[in-house]
Amino acid sequence: MTLRVYNTLSAGKEEFIPVEPGKVRMYVCGVTVYDHCHIGHARANVVFDVIYRYLRHLDLEVTYVRNYTDIDDKIINRAIKEGVPFNEISERFIAEFDRDMARLGLELPTHQPKATEHIAEIIAIVRTLVDKGAAYQAGGDVYFCVERFDGYLKLSGRNLEEMQAGARIEVDERKRHPMDFALWKEAKPGEPFWDSPWGKGRPGWHIECSAMSMKYLGETFDIHGGGKDLIFPHHENEIAQSEAATGRRFVKYWLHNGFVNINAEKMSKSLGNFFTIKEVLEKYDSEVLRFFLLSAHYRSPLDFSDQNLAEAEAGMERIYKALAGIDEALAGKPAPVGASATLAEAEGELREKGASFPERFREAMDDDFNTALALGNVFDLVRSVNRFLAEGGGNKEESRPLLAAARAGIRELGEVLGVFTSEPAAYFERIKGRKVAQLTIAPEEIERLIAERAAARSARDFRRGDEIRDLLLAKGIVLLDGPQETTWKVK
RNA sequence: GGCGGCGUAGCCAAGUGGUAAGGCAGAGGUCUGCAAAACCUUUAUUCAGCGGUUCAAAUCCGCUCGCCGCCUCCA
Numbered sequence: 001m002t003l004r005v006y007n008t009l010s011a012g013k014e015e016f017i018p019v020e021p022g023k024v025r026m027y028v029c030g031v032t033v034y035d036h037c038h039i040g041h042a043r044a045n046v047v048f049d050v051i052y053r054y055l056r057h058l059d060l061e062v063t064y065v066r067n068y069t070d071i072d073d074k075i076i077n078r079a080i081k082e083g084v085p086f087n088e089i090s091e092r093f094i095a096e097f098d099r100d101m102a103r104l105g106l107e108l109p110t111h112q113p114k115a116t117e118h119i120a121e122i123i124a125i126v127r128t129l130v131d132k133g134a135a136y137q138a139g140g141d142v143y144f145c146v147e148r149f150d151g152y153l154k155l156s157g158r159n160l161e162e163m164q165a166g167a168r169i170e171v172d173e174r175k176r177h178p179m180d181f182a183l184w185k186e187a188k189p190g191e192p193f194w195d196s197p198w199g200k201g202r203p204g205w206h207i208e209c210s211a212m213s214m215k216y217l218g219e220t221f222d223i224h225g226g227g228k229d230l231i232f233p234h235h236e237n238e239i240a241q242s243e244a245a246t247g248r249r250f251v252k253y254w255l256h257n258g259f260v261n262i263n264a265e266k267m268s269k270s271l272g273n274f275f276t277i278k279e280v281l282e283k284y285d286s287e288v289l290r291f292f293l294l295s296a297h298y299r300s301p302l303d304f305s306d307q308n309l310a311e312a313e314a315g316m317e318r319i320y321k322a323l324a325g326i327d328e329a330l331a332g333k334p335a336p337v338g339a340s341a342t343l344a345e346a347e348g349e350l351r352e353k354g355a356s357f358p359e360r361f362r363e364a365m366d367d368d369f370n371t372a373l374a375l376g377n378v379f380d381l382v383r384s385v386n387r388f389l390a391e392g393g394g395n396k397e398e399s400r401p402l403l404a405a406a407r408a409g410i411r412e413l414g415e416v417l418g419v420f421t422s423e424p425a426a427y428f429e430r431i432k433g434r435k436v437a438q439l440t441i442a443p444e445e446i447e448r449l450i451a452e453r454a455a456a457r458s459a460r461d462f463r464r465g466d467e468i469r470d471l472l473l474a475k476g477i478v479l480l481d482g483p484q485e486t487t488w489k490v491k
Numbered sequence: 492g493g494c495g496g497c498g499u500a501g502c503c504a505a506g507u508g509g510u511a512a513g514g515c516a517g518a519g520g521u522c523u524g525c526a527a528a529a530c531c532u533u534u535a536u537u538c539a540g541c542g543g544u545u546c547a548a549a550u551c552c553g554c555u556c557g558c559c560g561c562c563u564c565c566a
Contacts, residue, residue, distance in 0.1 A: 011495090031566075044566035074564070156561075162493045163562065205564085227566030228496095234565090257566065258496095264558065268565060295514085296504065301497080301559075311503060311515045318514080321528075346530095364505090373505050376513035383513090383530090390522095390530045462524055469526070480527055489527090 003058065003366045005223075006299060008231060008254040009155055013368055018222050019252060024055050024062045026223035027213040027251075029230055030112070032069040033093035034078050037100050038274035039289075039304055040260045040267045044227050046290055046418070047257045047298040047369075049106045051225070053416045054365050064109040065216045067209060068094055071116050071202055076191055086192050087116070100277040103286050105418045111216050115208035119194045122203045122211040125245050126183045126196075134244040138174035140186025140199040146179045149240045155254060156232040181237050183207050206237040210250075214242065224251040228299075229266075231256055257298045267304065275304065285430055288313045291419050294371040313431070315379070316419075322382040322389075323410065324424035326403045329394030343391040346384070350393070350402050353384040357409035371417060378413060378420075381406055428489075435490035441475045450479065450486050 003016040018024050028048045031041055048066075055062045070090035079086040094114075115122075126142055129135035134148045146152045146160065153159060163179060182204035187193035193200035203211075213221065219242075226235065235254065242250040259266045262273040280289060292312035296302045329335060357377065364373040385406050393399050414420035422430070436443060449468050456464040469479050476491045 029566075032564085038566090040566050042566090047566090072564090156494080158494055158562075225566095229561070229565050231495095232561060233563090259560075259566075261559080266560065266565090270563095270565070299496095300504090303503080305503095307515090308503065314516095315514055325529085370505075373512080376505060379513050386529060387531090457524085460524080466525065473526095478527060481523080481525095 004368055005253055005255060006368045007252075008235075008256050009251075011157070014253070016253065018060065019220055022059075022061060024060045024223065025065075025217040025221035026052065026055075026062065026225065027065045027067075027209070027217055027221065028109075028224070029209060029226035029234065030067045030069065031093075031097055032072050032074060033090045033097060034072070034074040035093060035269070036276040036278060037097055038260075038267060038269070038276050039280060039293075040227070040274065042100070042104060042277045042280075042289065043260050043293045043298075043302065044225075044257050045101060045106060046104060046293045048225050048255075049104075050294065050371060050417055051223075051255070051369055052107060052109070053418065054369060057416050062110070063217060065111045065113065065213060066109040067212050068097070068112060068114045069205070069208065070094065070114045071192065072205060080190075090114075090116075096278075103281055104277070104290060105286060105421070113212045113216065115203060115212070118208065118211050118215065119203065121215050122207050123184075123194075123196050125207060125211055125214075125241065126203075128245045129183065129241060132244065134241075135183055136176065137198050140184075140201055141174070141182055142184035142198055143175055143180040144183050144237065144241050144244070145176060146181070146240065147177050149244050151243065152179075152240050153232075153236060155236050155239055158232070181206065181233065183241065206234055207241060209234070210238050210242040210245070213238075214246075219246040219248050219250070221251060223253050223255055225255040225257070228256045228258060258296075258301045260293075261301050261303045262305075264301075264303065280309075283434075284309050284313060285316075285427075285434065287419055287422065287427070288316050290417070291316050291375070294417055294419070295375055297368075297370055297372050299368075316427075317431070319378060319382055319410075319420060320422075320424045320427050322385045323407065323420065324428075325389045325394070326385060326407045327424060329389060329403055330400055330407070333394075335389055335392060335394040343388075343393055346388040346391045347393055347399060347402065350384040350388040350406065353381050354402055354405040354409060357381050357406070358412060361409065361413050365416070374413060374417070378410060381409065432490060435476075439476060439490065441472075441477070446472065446477055446488055450488065453479075454486060 004013045005016050006012065007014050031037060052062060052064045068090070071086065075086050075089050079089045082089070126135060129144065130137065130142060135142055135144045153163070160179060184196060184198055184201050184207070185204055186199060186201045191202070193202055213224070224235065224238075239250050261267060265271065265273060267274045288309065292309055293302065295312060360377045361374050364370040364377065367373075385403070388394070388399075388402070394403065410420055449472060453465045453468040456462075456468070472479060472488070473491070477488050478491050480487045480489065
C-alpha cells in the first residue's frame with residue numbers, strides 16, 4: 001500500500017509521489033504572533049507534526065518549514081495599544097508559541113523563518129511580478145492583478161464573478177479589480193516600515209509565505225498545509241503570486257486540517273469562544289490533549305468539550321494500564337490468574353492482533369493519515385493484551401515475545417503520533433500529581449487513614465474499613481486494594 | 492445570495508459498493524470480605540428522511556430536512 005493524501009486542489013485522494021524521489025519538502029503556515037495560541041492552533045500544529053513524523057517514518061528525507069508571521073496589522077494594533085514596539089509583541093508571542101508547542105511534544109521543523117527576516121526576498125518577488133505585469137503600483141501600495149492569472153481561485157473552486165457578488169467589504173478604488181490583493185503596503189505614519197522600490201512600507205500578508213517557502217524549498221515543492229480557513233484567500237493568493245512569478249507549479253499537494261469546534265461552532269478569536277493551549281494544559285496532560293486531537297480524522301471538525309477531554313483521558317488510562325501490565329509481565333512479575341475463557345484462545349488472538357498491528361497501522365496512516373483508525377486499532381490490541389494477561393499468559397516465559405511484539409507495535413505508533421511515549425508509571429504520576437493539587441485532603445492524611453483502615457481490616461473490622469473508604473471516596477479518593485498493599489488514586 | 496462540507500448507538504468516532512471497527516457511559520456476570528481495576532456478555536436488523544441505480548448502498552444518484560464552514564482577520 002502506498003501513501004494516499006487528500007489534495008484540496010483536486011478535491012480527492014491522490015497517491016503521494018514526491019517531486020524528488022525519497023525527499024519531501026513541506027511548508028505549513030504558522031501563526032501570526034499577536035496573542036496566545038488556542039486549541040485550534042494546537043490541532044493544526046499537532047496534525048502537521050504527525051504528518052512530518054510519519055513521512056520520516058517512511059524513510060523519506062523531509063524538509064519541514066513552518067513560519068512565524070511577525071509583522072501584520074494585528075501585531076501593530078496590539079503594539080500601539082500597549083505602547084511598545086511591534087517587535088516586542090511578536091517576540092513575546094513567538095516565545096509563547098514555542099513554549100506551547102514544546103509542551104505539546106512537537107518536533108522542531110527544519111526551518112522556522114520569520115517574515116521580517118525575509119524582506120529582501122519578498123521585495124524581489126514583488127519586483128518580478130511588477131516587471132511581468134502581474135502586479136501594479138498604486139500610490140505606495142503594490143497590488144496583485146488577479147485577472148492576469150488564469151488559475152486564480154482554482155484551489156477554492158470559485159470564480160471571480162461569484163466572489164464579487166458576495167463581496168462584503170468596501171473596495172479600494174485604486175484597485176483595478178476588486179479582488180486584487182496587496183503585495184506591499186505603504187506605511188502609515190508611526191508604523192514600522194522597510195525601504196522598497198515603492199517607498200517605505202511592509203509586506204502584505206500572503207507574499208511572505210511565497211517568499212519563505214520558495215527560499216527554503218524551491219519554486220515547486222510537495223506539501224503545503226494549514227487550516228481550512230486559509231484556503232481562501234491566503235493559499236489561493238499564494239498560488240497566484242508564486243506561479244505568476246515563476247511560471248511553474250507552486251505546490252503539488254495542498255493539505256488542510258478541519259477546525260476545533262465549541263458546541264459545533266468554529267473556535268476562533270473573533271467569536272471569543274476559544275480556550276488557550278495554556279489553559280487547557282492546566283487541567284489536562286499534554287499527552288491527553290494530543291491523543292484527543294488525533295482521535296478524529298484531521299480533516300473532520302472536532303468538538304472540544306470537557307467531557308470529550310475526560311473521555312480521552314479515560315482512554316489513555318486504559319492504554320497505559322495495559323502497557324504497564326505488559327512491562328510487569330516482561331519483567332517477570334507474576335500475575336494473578338483468574339479467567340473465564342481459555343488461555344490458548346487468548347494467546348491465539350494476541351498473536352494474530354500483535355502480528356497484524358504494524359501493518360494495520362501503516363494502512364491507516366497511508367490512507368490520508370487516519371490517526372483515528374490507528375488509535376482504534378490500539379484499543380483493539382489492548383483488549384487482546386488485557387485478556388491474555390487476565391488469563392495468566394504473562395506468567396509463561398515462552399509467551400513473552402507476544403507481549404514484546406505488542407509493546408513494540410504500540411511504541412512504533414506512539415513515536416509517530418507522539419503519544420504513549422512516557423513510562424506508564426511516570427504517566428500515572430503526572431496525572432495523579434495534577435489531581436492531587438486540586439484535592440481538599442492532604443496526601444499524608446490519606447496515608448494515615450489507609451494505615452488505620454489496614455489495621456481495622458486485619459482485625460476483620462470491615463465496618464470501620466468501609467467507613468474509611470467511603471469517607472475518602474467522598475473526597476474524591478478511590479482506594480485500590482492490592483495483594484500486598486492499598487494504593488489510591490484520584491477519582 | 493454563491494461555493495463547500497457534515498448528519499453513523501446516550502456521547503465520541505472509523506468505515507466511500509459486499510452485509511455496521513474502537514472508545515466513553517450503562518446493564519448483567521467472573522474476581523473481591525465489600526470495592527476498584529481487569530476480563531466475559533450485553534447495548535444500531537441499522538447509518539437524518541424519502542425516492543432511485545445495483546445481485547448487493549452507511550457508502551453512488553436525486554430530492555427534502557437539520558447543522559456547520561468559506562466568501563472579512565483567522566489553524
